[in-house]
Amino acid sequence: MAGSRAQASLGVGRVHRARLFWQSTVGKKIVMSVTGLIMVGFVLLHMIGNLQLFESAARLNAYSHFLHHTINELLWLVRIVLLVSVVLHIVAAAQLTRIDRAARPVGYRKQDRQAATVASRSMRWGGVAIALFVIFHLLHLTTGTIQPVPYAPGDVYANVVGGFRVWWVTLIYVLAMIALGLHIFHGAWSSIRTLGVSRPRPEPTRRPVATLLAVVLWAGFSIVPLAVFFGWVR
Amino acid sequence: MKFTLHVWRQAGPTAAGAFSTYEATDISGDMSFLEMMDAVNESLIERGEQPVAFDHDCREGICGMCGMMINGIAHGPMRATATCQLFMRHFTDGDAIYIEPWRARAFPVIKDLVVDRSAFDRVIAAGGYITAPTGGARDANTILVSKSDADDAMDAAACIGCGACVAACPNGSASLFAGAKIAHLGVLPQGQAERRQRVLRMIAQMDEEAFGGCTWHGECHEACPKAISLDVIARMNGDYLRALWTTHEEKQEQGAG
Ligand code: SF4
Ligand code: FES
Numbered sequence: 145m146a147g148s149r150a151q152a153s154l155g156v157g158r159v160h161r162a163r164l165f166w167q168s169t170v171g172k173k174i175v176m177s178v179t180g181l182i183m184v185g186f187v188l189l190h191m192i193g194n195l196q197l198f199e200s201a202a203r204l205n206a207y208s209h210f211l212h213h214t215i216n217e218l219l220w221l222v223r224i225v226l227l228v229s230v231v232l233h234i235v236a237a238a239q240l241t242r243i244d245r246a247a248r249p250v251g252y253r254k255q256d257r258q259a260a261t262v263a264s265r266s267m268r269w270g271g272v273a274i275a276l277f278v279i280f281h282l283l284h285l286t287t288g289t290i291q292p293v294p295y296a297p298g299d300v301y302a303n304v305v306g307g308f309r310v311w312w313v314t315l316i317y318v319l320a321m322i323a324l325g326l327h328i329f330h331g332a333w334s335s336i337r338t339l340g341v342s343r344p345r346p347e348p349t350r351r352p353v354a355t356l357l358a359v360v361l362w363a364g365f366s367i368v369p370l371a372v373f374f375g376w377v378r
Numbered sequence: 379m380k381f382t383l384h385v386w387r388q389a390g391p392t393a394a395g396a397f398s399t400y401e402a403t404d405i406s407g408d409m410s411f412l413e414m415m416d417a418v419n420e421s422l423i424e425r426g427e428q429p430v431a432f433d434h435d436c437r438e439g440i441c442g443m444c445g446m447m448i449n450g451i452a453h454g455p456m457r458a459t460a461t462c463q464l465f466m467r468h469f470t471d472g473d474a475i476y477i478e479p480w481r482a483r484a485f486p487v488i489k490d491l492v493v494d495r496s497a498f499d500r501v502i503a504a505g506g507y508i509t510a511p512t513g514g515a516r517d518a519n520t521i522l523v524s525k526s527d528a529d530d531a532m533d534a535a536a537c538i539g540c541g542a543c544v545a546a547c548p549n550g551s552a553s554l555f556a557g558a559k560i561a562h563l564g565v566l567p568q569g570q571a572e573r574r575q576r577v578l579r580m581i582a583q584m585d586e587e588a589f590g591g592c593t594w595h596g597e598c599h600e601a602c603p604k605a606i607s608l609d610v611i612a613r614m615n616g617d618y619l620r621a622l623w624t625t626h627e628e629k630q631e632q633g634a635g
Contacts, residue, residue, distance in 0.1 A: 169581075243588075248549075248590070254447075260596065339619065340615040340617070341612065
């Protein structure tokens with residue numbers, strides 16, 4: 145009988161409860177929300193850090209030195225938290241995608257979307273694109289494995305200004321930031337609701353905070369490669 | 379008015395289905411969508427063919443039996459309107475109309491446009507009730523309920539269980555339905571005693587029935603004939619989180635009843 149598992153599964157111990165949480169679609173969504181918000185917090189700080197480029201080369205390199213030497217342990221802690229978040233976010237997303245696809249084995253001949261946005265519909269592929277971009281970005285500016293121009297360890301300013309003179313590098317970054325903006329436009333809004341926080345609104349999709357966040361992050365990140373590419377920063 | 383209907387025909391749960399095309403002629407704009415289907419069925423019966431099977435009961439938008447995917451929109455183009463309350467004057471003379479059953483693994487097709495929605499019944503049976511004996515009708519003010527709570531409960535209780543939310547959801551999720559059922563009891567004092575178990579059980583049952591998860595497209599709200607707010611889903615999630623951290627071992631489980 146279909147009801148029996150749901151009933152029996154409520155004899156809850158702590159471990160059992162954690163398993164139930166992870167097994168449920170709502171639990172997985174909550175994991176995605178929390179990890180997503182952690183990553184939003186990180187990218188916001190990252191963006192603010194980047195913008196020091198516009199002050200001076202010395203300022204940006206000093207900031208990098210501060211991160212890598214002065215608070216090195218903290219940096220590693222943040223990296224570990226981010227890595228765990230990324231893994232959980234992706235695993236939950238992949239599993240939910242499978243569950244959601246399986247929920248409609250036979251599709252419609254005609255389906256006319258009424259409310260879904262470009263952002264909400266591109267969450268899955270957009271997420272994959274962002275993940276691929278992050279790998280590229282780490283290989284490009286963190287490890288210097290991909291060297292469109294010679295990589296100078298420690299000289300962040302030179303690497304940034306050198307790197308973004310290359311048109312295809314700038315293009316990849318600019319496109320990725322569109323994907324990031326869309327992902328956050330939907331994700332920042334929906335994750336709060338997945339955590340059960342929503343002020344009842346007559347218009348279900350009014351989202352001033354998420355919109356602002358998405359625009360600020362998109363613009364704040366995109367401005368750096370664009371400024372270098374067009375020679376505003378040398 | 380005249381319409382060309384492309385209707386999903388399927389002889390039984392395991393039979394392969396296909397679209398058949400029918401002309402609906404002499405349709406008045408004052409006919410409801412179901413009355414138009416009745417007219418088509420009459421002509422099918424006259425020709426000795428099987429009429430198109432579709433669900434309906436009250437035909438006044440309150441029972442939740444009717445529902446079909448009309449040109450790709452659950453319950454058709456009018457917002458907050460069940461199929462039985464949709465009138466043909468909202469279509470243009472000569473329109474081609476695709477008519478499909480709700481599509482979800484949890485809602486298997488029984489015949490033509492009729493699907494088995496008993497998965498919803500099992501979600502409700504898992505926790506969409508209160509077990510307190512309610513006795514006779516009380517004086518109106520013995521249990522105080524604030525106006526805004528009463529409004530929220532009424533808005534959520536308007537759900538007629540039609541399944542359009544699942545049908546419209548790209549993920550085949552039943553979150554709007556379950557959220558409505560959880561909210562309408564959860565905001566009232568009478569629903570508090572079982573509030574935590576309710577949300578855990580109903581969500582577990584929802585997953586068990588192979589509905590998908592919510593990704594906040596908002597399609598369900600647009601399709602819902604009662605315009606149930608997306609807020610009920612946020613409420614369900616919040617209740618779930620709270621219940622998970624605070625529910626104790628259910629000692630009464632074996633003893634009850
Ligand atoms: S929430 Fe709306 S669409 Fe879903 S079953 Fe209830 S009335 Fe129908
Ligand atoms: S037939 Fe009852 S709601 Fe449409």
